[in-house]
Amino acid sequence: MAEERKDNIILIGMPGAGKSTLGIVLAKILNYDFIDADLVIQNQCDKTLQKLIDACGPEGFIEVENQILKDIEATKSIIATGGSAVYSEDAMNHLSSIGRVVYLQISFEELVNRLHDLQERGVVLKGGIGMSLRDLYDERKPLYEQYANITVNVDHLSITAAARKVADALK
Numbered sequence: 001m002a003e004e005r006k007d008n009i010i011l012i013g014m015p016g017a018g019k020s021t022l023g024i025v026l027a028k029i030l031n032y033d034f035i036d037a038d039l040v041i042q043n044q045c046d047k048t049l050q051k052l053i054d055a056c057g058p059e060g061f062i063e064v065e066n067q068i069l070k071d072i073e074a075t076k077s078i079i080a081t082g083g084s085a086v087y088s089e090d091a092m093n094h095l096s097s098i099g100r101v102v103y104l105q106i107s108f109e110e111l112v113n114r115l116h117d118l119q120e121r122g123v124v125l126k127g128g129i130g131m132s133l134r135d136l137y138d139e140r141k142p143l144y145e146q147y148a149n150i151t152v153n154v155d156h157l158s159i160t161a162a163a164r165k166v167a168d169a170l171k
């Protein structure tokens with residue numbers, strides 16, 4: 001089997017870190033394609049993410065996300081994952097095999113600033129709807145750290161400044 005190319009850039013991080021918005025700016029800076037994994041999921045399931053989460057529950061959604069992400073094929077693309085992708089080991093192993101994984105890191109305070117309404121944004125709360133943002137942050141932080149090849153802190157940066165910082169970190 002031909003060796004897989006590793007020329008993609010995979011963005012991981014908390015919901016609201018800027019993976020989707022920064023990703024497209026980064027794609028323009030680097031002359032890459034852009035794929036938002038959330039849109040691939042919506043498209044394949046023909047449902048909005050929130051409807052999918054409501055219909056399947058957190059564990060069911062994670063399974064759907066895993067099945068779809070582990071088969072994503074791309075070259076020279078920025079792939080913005082959903083914040084819950086790191087719960088899926090197969091998906092993350094596959095994504096790591098086709099690209100460099102960049103963790104867009106934000107502090108807990110920044111997460112609070114950016115995410116006012118968790119449910120409206122469609123966030124997977126494994127611990128149920130009683131789960132606090134603090135619980136979510138603490139549960140996920142080690143997972144993002146585990147899969148990151150490169151970590152870029154984007155607190156207090158505009159989307160463009162953050163995209164430039166990521167581009168520099170990739171040099």
Ligand SMILES: Nc1ncnc2c1ncn2[C@@H]1O[C@H](COP(=O)(O)OP(=O)(O)O)[C@@H](O)[C@H]1O
Pocket residue numbers: 013014015016017018019020021022080083114154156157158159162
């Ligand atoms: N660097 C930033 N500074 C300020 N707001 C940001 C920044 N990055 C993203 N946002 C805002 O946060 C929200 C979530 O961004 P989004 O790209 O959807 O994040 P993600 O895909 O990581 O969940 C959007 O309203 C976006 O405008």
Ligand SMILES: O=C(O)C1=C[C@@H](OP(=O)(O)O)[C@@H](O)[C@H](O)C1
Pocket residue numbers: 013014015016019020038049050053081082083084121122123124125
């Ligand atoms: O963090 C999460 O649990 C989720 C984040 C969403 O994507 P963003 O990280 O792009 O907001 C989306 O994948 C899904 O609804 C679950």
Ligand SMILES: [Mg+2]
Pocket residue numbers: 019020021038080081082
């Ligand atoms: Mg997104």
